[in-house]
Amino acid sequence: MPASQLLTFRAMAYNNGWANHRLLTACARLGQAEFEAPRTGFFPSLQATLNHILVIDHFYVDALEGGRLGPAAWDDPVPHPSVAALHRAQAAVDRRLVAFCEALAPEGLDAVTRVHRQDHVQEERTDRLLLHLFQHQIHHRGQAHAMLSGTAIPPPQLDEFFAAGEAPLRARDFEALGWSEATVWGR
Template sequence: MSGAALLLAQARNNAWANLRLHKACAKLSQEEFEAPRTGFFPSLRATLNHILVIDRFYVDAMEGGTLGPAAWADPEPCRTMAELQPAQAEVDRRLVAFCEGLDDAALGRVIRVHRITRVQEERADRLLLHVFQHQVHHRGQAHAMLSGTVIKPPQLDEFFSHGEAPLRAVEFAELGWSEDTVFGDFR
C-alpha cells in the first residue's frame, strides 16, 4: 500500500469520526454544549470549534491559499452544533479531496503555511500527519467531555473493523462514500 493511500484512508477516517462525534453532540442541549468542562479548552463548543478553525487554517494552506492567522480571528465561529456540523463536514470534504489528489511523488511537495511573522514550508506528508494528530488529540478530549453528559460517546476507533458494518455503511453513505470506495485499497 502506498503512503498516499494511507493518508487518504486517514482523511476519510477523520471525516467519519467527526461525523459520529458531531451526531452525538447534536443531541446535547445548547447549555450542555456550552457547559464548562475539564479539557484543554473549557467546553465542547470551544474544543470542537478549535478543531474546525485549525483544520481551516491547514487545509487552506494545502490548497495553496494564504488565509493564515486570519483563520483564528474568531476562535468560536460556530455557536451551535447546527452551525458546526456542516462547517466541519465541508472542511473534512476538502481535506479528503486534497488527499484524493495525492500520489506518492506528491507527498514530498512543499506546502506554504502562512504564519503570523513568516511563511513556514512543510512537506505535504508531514503536514498531513500533524493535522491528523491534532484532530485525534482534540477529538479525544471532546469525546471525554461528552462522557460527562447524558449522551453516550460514540465509538470512534472502528474504522477498519467489520463489527459495525451495517451502521458504518449508512454513515459512509452520509459522507458520499461506499465500502468499496473506502476499503478498495485494503481488501
C-alpha cells in the first residue's frame, strides 16, 4: 500500500476535525433557542443534527479503536444540548479519529474492524469504514450548513481541502486546534 494512501486518510481525519471546528464555532454565535429551533433537514434542528454527528462518531470511532460500544452510542440522541459542550465533545472524538489515522500502518487499512450492531457484529475493512464515516460527516454537516444559512449567522466555508495556497486562511483555526500544516502533512 502506498504511503500516500495513509496520508490521504490522515488528511481526511484532520479535514473532518477542521470542518467540525469551523461549523461549531459559527454555531456558538447562535442563542440556545436558535440552536434548538425547528429547521428543515433530516434531523429537525441544528442541535439534533450536530449531536447526531457526534453520536455516530462515538459509535464508529469506538469500533475502529476495537471497542464494543455498539448501539449504546445512541441511547441519548442529544447528549450535549449546548453548543459549547457539544463543541468540546466533538473536538475530543475528532482527536481520537486523528490519532487512529495517525497510528495506521499500511496493513491497517486492509484490516477488519468489528462493528457491534444491535443483533450482530459486522466485519468491515477499515478503509471502507473510514470512508463511510467521513461521508456521513460530510452529508450531515452539509445539512447543518444549510440550516445555519437560515439564521443571521453566516455559515463558514466547509468545502475546502487544505489547498497549499490557502494555508494563511486557515492559520487561525489551526492555531485554535493546536495544529500546523506540518502536523497535517507530516512534513
